[in-house]
Amino acid sequence: MLKAAKYLLIGSTEAYSGKSATILGLSYQLQQQGLDIAYGKPLGNYLGESQTAIVEADVQFVAQLLNLPQNRLLPTILALDEVTIRKRLRNEDRSDYRQLLTQYLQMPGGDLVLLEGAGTLEEGSLFDLSLLQVAEEVDAAILLVTRYKSIFSVETLLSAKKRLGDRLLGVLLNDIPTEQLEVVDTDMRPFLEQQGIPVLGMLPKSDLLRSVSVGELVNQLQAEVLCRPDRLDLLVESLAIGAMNVNAALRYFGQRRNMAVVTGGDRVEIQLAALESSTQCLILTGKLPPAPFILTKAEELEVPILSVDLDTLTTVEIVDRTFGQVRLHEPIKVQCIRQLMANHFDIDRLLSQLDLTPAATLP
Incomplete structure (x- = not known):
């Protein structure tokens, strides 16, 4: 028995x-x-x-x-x-x-x-x-x-x-x-x-266990992937908002790692600063296309760029919520x-x- x-x-x-x-x-x-x-x-x-x-x-x-x-x-x-x-x-x-x-x-x-x-x-x-x-x-x-x-x-x-x-x-x-x-x-x-x-x-x-894949952020934000769709498996451990001047952004980004950076599609200097830091993806708000040289640099560095038809606050709220519900x-x-x-x-x-x-x- x-x-x-x-x-x-x-x-x-x-x-x-x-x-x-x-x-x-x-x-x-x-x-x-x-x-x-x-x-x-x-x-x-x-x-x-x-x-x-x-x-x-x-x-x-x-x-x-x-x-x-x-x-x-x-x-x-x-x-x-x-x-x-x-x-x-x-x-x-x-x-x-x-x-x-x-x-x-x-x-x-x-x-x-x-x-x-x-x-x-x-x-x-x-x-x-x-x-x-x-x-x-x-x-x-x-x-x-x-x-x-x-x-x-x-x-x-x-x-x-x-x-x-x-x-x-x-x-x-x-x-x-x-x-x-x-x-x-x-x-x-x-x-x-x-x-x-x-x-x-x-x-x-x-931070690793709380991280989310870029692909999951694409799903949650209903984002358009502008480059490197082959790197959506990258894991994002932190969120940064690029709303400051470029010098402050460089210091801020330098203190973080494996970031998703949310910034306006017209903030070229912030996008460049993010790409020179530990960034896993760029999330551009306002549905504005990035400059061609930004796309080229992101392609070379294998950093996906996402475009969302949302304002910055809504985008950040969705990303924050995604961190809290990670599987x-x-x-x-x-x-x-x-x-x-x-x-x-x-x-x-x-x-x-x-x-x-x-x-x-x-x-």
Whole structure:
């Protein structure tokens, strides 16, 4: 008779906190320990094409990256979007989604099932699929991922502990600025531990993980690519606005790296200064064409130039929002999160709390 797998639900206090990244890093460590893992995302957002079932894009990506066989993948049972919500509100959808979760309990063998939760503690409540409801249905422990914003983040975690109770196995504090690491370690971590909230990991902020591809900016801005469409894979780590004089711009650009520079199509001197700095793409506003020699220089330096029919403020808002919603589908980011988790997450403590014993340590 096959042993029953244990369940660990990865949740978060707000969307885009780093759940998928955590699962990628954690899954790799578990596999290195020789554990047989499965993965599923009950509530989906980013759907792919399949003739047989709802396929969540993140599930496909994780499965491919971890080389998981089909019998170690669990289906997404609901795509959460405006259409499904309106159907529920109109009483057109009366499905018992918690009952559908019982198929998650029929996993054939394995050691640990990793489930990716919704964006917040509440998301999915309309369908009885909130984080706590999913955990109760499959008897899962919860690992909560929180993007650190300030010391006030402690209040969010105390509130989550009250709501999740003993289901909360521990927390992972993510995206901590380097200058805040000591405060978190000496003040916040001990306090949370005293409150019965184990801190299993503290990941420092990474510009690379927050970066977005030039191609993603093209999509979000609905931009026209004026040159180097072959370099849309370049990663942008920071945003600079070229609205100052050229001397100030040179100093400003010199302090940043891997930038997207937003400036007017008529600001030739700013465009030139940007191309002489660590710039991954130029975003020209106002739908004004750049000077021919700017295009030539950008071609030589392999820097894409994008043209948008937007004002500077709107462009910056869209780019900022894109940074906040970045997804983890580039190989270099995968390697980065694996390294961060290996260095800053207590996998041994997690396994002990789950009462799991590594099968073997792989080379």
